Amino acid sequence: MKNIGFLSFGHWTPSPHSQTRSASDVLLQSIELAVAAEELGADGAYFRVHHFARQLASPFPLLAAAGARTSRIELGTGVIDxxxxxxxxxxxxxxxxxxxxxxRxxxxxxxxxxxxxxxxxxxxxxxxxxGEDHADLARRHTEVFLDVISGRGFAxxxxxxxxxxxxxxxxxxxxxxxxxxxIWWGAGSRATAEWTGRQGMNLMSSTLLTEDTGVPFHQLQAEQIQMFRDAWKEAGHDREPRVSVSRSIFPIVDDRDRAYFGHDRDSRDQVGIIDGGTARFGKSYAAEPDELVEQLREDEAIAAADTLLLTVPNQLGVDYNAHVIESLLTHVAPALGWR
Structure with missing residues (x-):
């Protein structure tokens, strides 16, 4: 069994080809998609956070609004900078x-x-x-945040x-x-995953790792997950951690799916440069359900995680993205034992 949710990047553009043409559109549709996902039986609604961009930025008004409109689904971010x-x-x-x-x-x-x-x-x-760099700044802010949400009096x-x-x-x-x-930490490397485990945060791993050893992405990510679990155990934390991975997965069940994502059938991992270093990007999955099931059986990182986040093309609108979520829950998840 797996927790299955969606992850929206929250893009908007005034293009007539987009269903989200304004910030208002993407915020309101994000809430509606969370409601729809809960009704379909999904487990999570997660949102990206990007500043100075035509994307979702300030997460807490959105999370609060979605929380007021839903009753069961988990609500999260991936990730807050x-x-x-x-x-x-x-x-x-x-x-x-x-x-x-x-x-939630x-x-x-x-x-x-x-x-x-x-x-x-x-x-x-x-x-x-x-003496700090920008990564140190983020970790310093995180240390304070984790301390004060523990409920300890300090003022x-x-x-x-x-x-x-x-x-x-x-x-x-x-x-x-x-x-x-x-609280989850979005770790982009194996070393950061180990640090996450020592800190007692859950692990969130996306379709990008800021390193490359030449093995397929899902195997490198599975290694990252195991290193996180080993560090968690060694630190002696008294609960079981959670691990999420993100994937672009599109069951092709009708002509719309074929038109939008048929070209991703032959997707492969990519290796590139990000922030001056080598990075490996995971492939997308797009195929008829039976073929998709066989492909996903081979993904070692999905097998190792308890939570799967489906990256959704939010600019295609609520109805289509609900269709993608429903297709995976109905045609793929049961055959893999996720439901």
Missing amino acids: MRYENPLYMAEDAGAADLISGG LQLGISRGSPEQVIDGYRYFGYAPAD QPNPRPMFPNPPGLLRIEPYSEGLRDR
Whole structure:
């Protein structure tokens, strides 16, 4: 059995060929797709976060709205760029959104992806300290965020407050119990996966790894997952971790699917350069359901993960993306034992 959800990049463009022509369109349709996915029996609705782009950016209003419209589905991010975040303000937003959803948030956070602008986090008022790089900045913000969402009191109360305080040091409010166990780190390498395991965060791995050893992507990612689990065990954490992988998977069941994704039948891994280093990109899967089942049986990383996130082409609209999710849940997942 696997948790199966979708991951939306939240693109919008004024092109007449797009179903999301404005920021309003993509936000409202994201909520509607979460509702539709829950009705179809999917387990998760996840959203990318990109700044200075015609994409989804500020996740917590969206997560709170989707939480108010749904009752069961997990709601998450993949990923929030921690270089841009005020950790304490983020803790308040996350606590509020989690309480609205009834404790269903699954927050993916990380150093983030290549940016639209140079050092965009500086425009938000953040910069690495002396001796730090931008990855250190993200991890420093993360350390503070994880600490304050634990519910620990740390702020000295005013002796003459406007309202009565509980005894002792004050914590961030609203506090949502259990949220700390539902934080994921988007790891782009095996070394970062090991660090994630030591920190006690769940592992979120996408269709990109910022390294290449010459083996197929799914095998390199499976190795990453095992290294994460080994580091988790060695650190002695007292719960079982979760692991998600993302994939572009399109069952071809009608002429629309064939027109949109028939050209991806022969997709292969790609190796390229990102942020100045070699990276391996995982292939897309597109085929008739029976063939797709056989292809997916060979994916070692999907087999190793408990959660599969389907990257959806959000600009094709809610109805078509609901069709993609339904096709996978109906025609593919049962044959693989995922349902």
